[in-house]
Amino acid sequence: MTDPFAPLPRPRSDLTEPPDAPQALTGGSGVLQGRMLLQVSPARVGLLRPQLDAGRSGLVLCGPNALQQARRLRREEQFSGPLLVDPAVYEVRAASEEEPFPNACEDTFAFDDPLAVSLAEQRAMGVTAPMTPTGYLHAEDSDALKAAVRRVAALDDPQVVFAAPVDVGWLREEDSVRQLIACLRLLAGPKALMLGGQMDPLARHPRAVDHLRRIVAEVPGAALLRTDLAAFGALAAGASFTAFGAGSRLRHIVAPGEKAKTSKNFSTSPHVLFPELMHFFLGKTLADRFAGADGPVCECASCEGARTLDSFASNAGDRQARAASHNVAVLMQWLRTLTAFAPGLARQRWWHERCRTAVDRYPLLNAQLQQPNGFKVPPQLKRWALAAPASEAALPRADAKDYRSP
Structure with missing residues (x-):
């Protein structure tokens, strides 16, 4: 149904002019x-x-x-x-x-x-x-x-x-x-x-x-x-x-005609999102890293505190399904937290600070596990951590709700 109050688009027969003034999707x-x-x-x-x-x-x-x-x-x-x-x-x-x-x-x-x-x-x-x-x-x-x-x-x-x-x-x-x-x-x-x-x-x-x-x-x-x-x-x-x-x-997309490159042992276990480090790791990798320590307990809406992140060490049983459900539950948790802030600077600062915190966590966790190179910061995460918002104004945290974002 057409909105009778919506402005009509300017007729355009070529590509010499941009659309009318920017507006939200309609x-x-x-x-x-x-x-x-x-x-x-x-x-x-x-x-x-x-x-x-x-x-x-x-x-x-x-x-x-x-x-x-x-x-x-x-x-x-x-x-x-x-x-x-x-x-x-x-x-x-x-x-x-x-x-x-x-x-x-x-x-x-x-x-x-x-x-x-x-x-x-x-x-x-x-x-x-x-x-x-x-x-x-x-x-x-x-x-x-x-x-x-x-x-x-x-x-x-x-x-x-x-x-x-x-x-x-x-x-x-x-x-x-x-x-x-x-x-x-x-x-x-x-x-x-x-x-x-x-x-x-x-x-x-x-x-x-x-x-x-x-x-x-x-x-x-x-x-x-x-x-x-x-x-x-x-x-x-x-x-x-x-x-x-x-x-x-x-x-991501792999260009037509190219064979997708994959990480080592790609098919041995599911990819698991480690919320604290903001990155996906193979379940087997997490199991190996936490072999000598207690694995982090996950409180997401799928795991509900009943699973640890090192429990997806193989594709056996329903582990792939449980890992996929865990990943989406964590993503939705982050999404609720992000959208609790008003669009604009508050969201940008929350995202930037979250990425910086994750980057800082890598060496601390490696030291705790006594594995200096156990977890390596992904290059993209580093770049988001460096991509500060243009303004340095303080984040109005009072506008956000607490969704227990991990």
């Missing part, structure tokens, strides 16, 4: 404002849904059967929360000037428009807002980016979420960041940035975190999807919404 996509969604494969939705915070989160389905799962959630399970489907074409095809939205589906005819078909399919499944099937945008491939932006601008539909799956090389230099910002500002609707690169993309370039914060600050409707800790950093910096990947594969 219409169907307005429900996404200020949320941190969970990006998850369809097979794991049932496992993780119980831990979702209905008022602050939602789902982004990604991978095979995402459309079918979206339909099931809406029609059979009466899921009424925010729901997006990420076509994830960028996993298999790169964008080009000729084909910014490449056809990655064998079931369509050659003359079908992949963009129109994908948006229509998503809408038919009841998504909150449809997302564009953008191909992977290689570093500084401005021709492909501009072609994608032109196509979406021509739709003149501010409810369409423009997916911008960019190689993290776009965040390396000032010139490419300015170009990316200029292009994204030409679209009136939400812009969902997703970062590509092996392992931890934001750790690859010294200024990537600062440049990400700049994009969020200067692009109205900017969002960050398929990411990790950056989901909180971006939300604190003012992103319209974000999405945290429920699995390591969904916390």
